[in-house]
Amino acid sequence: MRFIHRRQFLTYSAAALATPALPGVAFADWPKDRPIRALVPFNAGSSIDIIGRIVTDPLAKQLGQTIVIENRGGAGGSIGSAMVAKADPDGYTLLINAAAHSGAPAAYPNLTYDAAKDFACIASFGSVPNVLLVAPSLGVKTVQEFVAKAKAGNLTYSSAGVGSATHWAAERFRVSAGFSGTHVPFRGGLEALTEVMTGRVDFCFIGISSSMPFIKEGKLIPLAVSSAKRSPSLPNVPTTVEAGFANSDYNYWTGMLAPAKTPRAIIDTLHAEVTKVLALPDVQQKLAVQGVEPQPMSPTEMDAMNKREIELNLKIAKEAGLKFN
Numbered sequence: 001m002r003f004i005h006r007r008q009f010l011t012y013s014a015a016a017l018a019t020p021a022l023p024g025v026a027f028a029d030w031p032k033d034r035p036i037r038a039l040v041p042f043n044a045g046s047s048i049d050i051i052g053r054i055v056t057d058p059l060a061k062q063l064g065q066t067i068v069i070e071n072r073g074g075a076g077g078s079i080g081s082a083m084v085a086k087a088d089p090d091g092y093t094l095l096i097n098a099a100a101h102s103g104a105p106a107a108y109p110n111l112t113y114d115a116a117k118d119f120a121c122i123a124s125f126g127s128v129p130n131v132l133l134v135a136p137s138l139g140v141k142t143v144q145e146f147v148a149k150a151k152a153g154n155l156t157y158s159s160a161g162v163g164s165a166t167h168w169a170a171e172r173f174r175v176s177a178g179f180s181g182t183h184v185p186f187r188g189g190l191e192a193l194t195e196v197m198t199g200r201v202d203f204c205f206i207g208i209s210s211s212m213p214f215i216k217e218g219k220l221i222p223l224a225v226s227s228a229k230r231s232p233s234l235p236n237v238p239t240t241v242e243a244g245f246a247n248s249d250y251n252y253w254t255g256m257l258a259p260a261k262t263p264r265a266i267i268d269t270l271h272a273e274v275t276k277v278l279a280l281p282d283v284q285q286k287l288a289v290q291g292v293e294p295q296p297m298s299p300t301e302m303d304a305m306n307k308r309e310i311e312l313n314l315k316i317a318k319e320a321g322l323k324f325n
Contacts, residue, residue: 041080
């Protein structure tokens with residue numbers, strides 16, 4: 001995407017003021033007018049919160065304006081997302097979210113917002129592969145052995161919560177592989193991992209950064225990754241699709257969005273600046289520690305990806321017979 005220099009942006013902004021656009025939006029002052037608020041719809045210290053801060057700290061310096069992270073957790077991220085959907089589209093309220101955003105319409109049928117139409121995607125921070133994990137005590141070493149065992153009996157699977165990325169990754173694989181199971185949700189990924197390690201739960205899909213220490217210690221066996229391609233962190237572990245299960249991959253994306261009617265010039269400028277941030281070596285190193293792998297795409301491509309994921313999650317929920325409260 002062509003980078004819009006600040007001088008060019010201000011010129012475009014001044015021209016936009018001459019047309020009847022959005023009341024109260026002072027294009028020429030953005031982003032000097034006041035601090036930018038970035039809502040993270042999950043608790044402080046969560047994976048997406050950490051990733052968001054890694055990106056927004058240098059982004060604020062580049063924009064010459066403070067970016068205040070505001071954590072508004074609850075209801076699978078839908079509470080914070082609803083606040084952004086209803087905010088003024090002036091470039092001063094942004095959303096930092098992840099794949100749970102695309103799963104919300106299926107998990108929460110009574111949402112007060114449209115996860116596609118009420119947002120404009122800005123930039124992808126990257127994707128985080130989820131790993132299919134079992135304890136050595138389960139007695140399987142390959143995906144094929146695991147599926148055979150799952151089809152022979154009703155296995156249990158844990159997640160970091162109903163409608164979480166870890167839940168959707170498990171459901172996509174389960175539907176593709178054609179076996180039944182009992183979902184056991186927890187409040188976080190560590191609890192879900194612990195239950196699998198102790199053998200109280202049979203398997204789970206968890207982010208690669210959270211599970212690597214236990215994999216290295218031999219407490220968990222990685223059978224497959226849910227990403228579209230193999231992870232550099234586990235180069236010898238196949239993807240679920242490679243293992244023979246079509247449409248089982250799950251894109252756990254992370255990124256930045258804005259209210260739908262945010263001026264395109266602001267969207268494009270933010271995209272260009274985030275792209276510069278993601279190219280910084282120290283940012284790349286910090287994101288890699290969190291298991292984030294590059295997933296560059298334009299705002300238009302990200303919008304299309306979000307819509308595809310929403311539709312696919314709705315389809316999976318119907319095929320799997322998922323019932324959400």
